[in-house]
Structure formats: structure tokens, C-alpha cells
């Protein structure tokens with residue numbers, strides 16, 4: 001039996017909690033959120049959770065738990081994940097992992113030091129269409145990739161701790177890296193902060209990969225049209 005505690009029961013967290021409660025041999029011991037209202041909602045909607053707490057430290061230090069799931073706002077990820085790794089828990093953190101590369105490096109080092117798994121919720125890497133395209137690329141059935149172009153737009157949800165690139169394009173970047181089995185050599189991005197100062201709501205970014213492959217993303221939470229599209233151009 002694998003015992004997990006889930007921290008964060010806002011918009012996304014309950015989806016994770018629900019999935020974990022349906023996996024055989026997994027038990028959700030504690031659901032945690034600072035909001036009692038969110039906990040009450042989860043208690044009503046999702047059966048099979050042993051306990052509830054508003055205290056993240058209790059969820060992290062719980063001796064019964066093997067792993068901690070973190071689905072809180074991004075600015076809290078680094079602190080909560082570091083505490084959980086240092087408490088000897090395996091950790092799943094929602095995307096994006098954290099706010100800076102220094103924080104990310106510290107988390108990777110903590111996972112290695114404590115011999116624990118650190119996973120990021122790059123959910124599209126488990127999507128059958130994304131995996132199917134990866135197989136086509138690997139088998140050479142698409143020929144030579146010329147460039148990739150992703151559009152990820154919607155009206156909201158507007159974030160206040162990270163911009164649209166970090167919030168939305170983190171999915172596309174995970175997909176590009178997976179398909180190309182590489183990381184970008186260079187990154188350029190241009191954004192506009194329209195609703196809140198210094199938080200870009202609309203971003204256009206370009207990633208240059210090895211073999212001269214370019215990948216582009218248009219990410220926006222200020223667009224009346226919900227689009228989830230990736231175009232692969234090859235010859």
C-alpha cells in the first residue's frame with residue numbers, strides 16, 4: 001500500500017486527489033488546504049480520504065505518508081517540496097516545478113541527497129496522442145522535423161504569481177523536449193503585461209533546439225478563444 005498526502009485542493013488539486021483515491025493499493029491519508037471551504041468541498045465530493053488538515057507541515061511530516069502531492073500556487077512549490085523531500089517523502093509537484101532555476105536545482109539536489117523521487121506534473125507526457133506522435137517521430141515516419149508551433153490560449157484563469165509562459169507554455173515545452181529528446185539551446189520570449197504589472201498575460205516564445213529545429217509557443221490567458229493546438233511541420 002502506498003500512502004500519499006495531497007496539499008492544495010483548489011481548482012486542480014481535487015482532480016489529482018480523485019485519481020489517487022481510485023488507484024488500487026494507494027491510500028490518500030490527508031487532504032490539505034489552508035481553506036476550510038475547499039476541504040469541505042473535497043470531503044463532500046470525493047470519498048475515500050482518511051483525514052483533512054489545514055496545516056501543510058502536518059501533511060508533510062505525517063509518518064504514515066510515503067509521498068506528498070503538491071498542487072498549490074507556484075510561489076509555494078519550492079518551499080513545500082523542499083520540506084517534503086527533506087522529510088523523506090517522494091514528491092509530485094504540479095507544473096511548473098518552481099519559479100527559478102536555482103530553486104529547481106536545489107530541489108533536484110534535495111531529491112538526490114534523500115534518495116527520493118521528484119516528479120513534475122507534465123501530464124501531457126502521459127497523453128496517448130502526444131505519445132503516438134513521439135513514436136511517429138522516433139520511427140522517422142514524419143521525416144525531418146522543420147519546426148513546431150503551439151497555441152495555448154483561453155480567457156483565464158489569470159495567475160498572479162507566474163506569467164502565461166510559465167503557467168501555460170510549461171506544457172508545450174515539456175512536449176517539445178519529449179518529442180525532440182533534447183532541451184532548447186536558446187530561448188527568446190516577448191510578452192505583454194496587460195492586467196497586472198510585471199505579469200505577462202500574452203507571450204510569444206521561441207526555442208531553438210539542436211539540428212536547427214525551432215519551436216514556437218503563443219500562450220495567453222487573455223484570449224476569447226480556447227485553443228490547444230500543436231502543429232508539426234516536417235518534410
Ligand SMILES: NC(=O)c1ccc[n+]([C@@H]2O[C@H](COP(=O)([O-])OP(=O)(O)OC[C@H]3O[C@@H](n4cnc5c(N)ncnc54)[C@H](O)[C@@H]3O)[C@@H](O)[C@H]2O)c1
Pocket residue numbers: 007008009010011012013032033034035038054055056071072073074076094095096121123167
Ligand atoms: N496540469 C494541469 O493541466 C494543471 C491545470 C491547472 C493547474 N495546474 C497547476 O496546479 C497548481 C495549482 O493550481 P490551481 O489552479 O489549482 O490553483 P488554485 O489557486 O485554484 O488552488 C490552489 C489551492 O492551494 C491552497 N494553498 C495555497 N497555499 C497553501 C499552503 N501553503 N498549504 C495548503 N494549501 C495551500 C489554496 O487555498 C488553494 O485552494 C499550479 O501549479 C498550476 O499550474 C495544473
